[in-house]
Amino acid sequence: MKKRDLIHYLGATGIFVLVIFLLLYLANNTIPSDNKDIFVSITGMIVGSLSVVIYAIIGKNPDEVNALKSKNESLQSLADQMEKRNDQLEKMIIDMQSDIIDKLTILGASAFDTVYNKTKQCTCGNNSCTCKGA
Numbered sequence: 001m002k003k004r005d006l007i008h009y010l011g012a013t014g015i016f017v018l019v020i021f022l023l024l025y026l027a028n029n030t031i032p033s034d035n036k037d038i039f040v041s042i043t044g045m046i047v048g049s050l051s052v053v054i055y056a057i058i059g060k061n062p063d064e065v066n067a068l069k070s071k072n073e074s075l076q077s078l079a080d081q082m083e084k085r086n087d088q089l090e091k092m093i094i095d096m097q098s099d100i101i102d103k104l105t106i107l108g109a110s111a112f113d114t115v116y117n118k119t120k121q122c123t124c125g126n127n128s129c130t131c132k133g134a
Helices: 003-028 036-048 050-058 062-116
Strands: none
Touching (some): 003 036, 036 050
């Protein structure tokens, strides 16, 4: 824990304890009517700052929360960009696979035609004869 955080924690705890003692004092004693307005306004200000004190005690610094929110937003933006790039790369791979399949299909078809559709030589020695003496 940093020294600054420790000082904030101790100060917040001190104010919280002060408010508790103030409430215990008010529960047991009465306030003179001539000082009542001043005492009520001071007590109201102290109790009004209690939410900040409680945040400091439990460790939620508003500046730290805002910094973490902005960091979270930037990381979310980065994740969205990475997801988009991943989708682009997947599309490129799918297109490449499709092109390879098309080219292999054409190659296979031409090889098949070359092997099985050979012109047979006739016994007369002419490749394109009409005697059909194969």
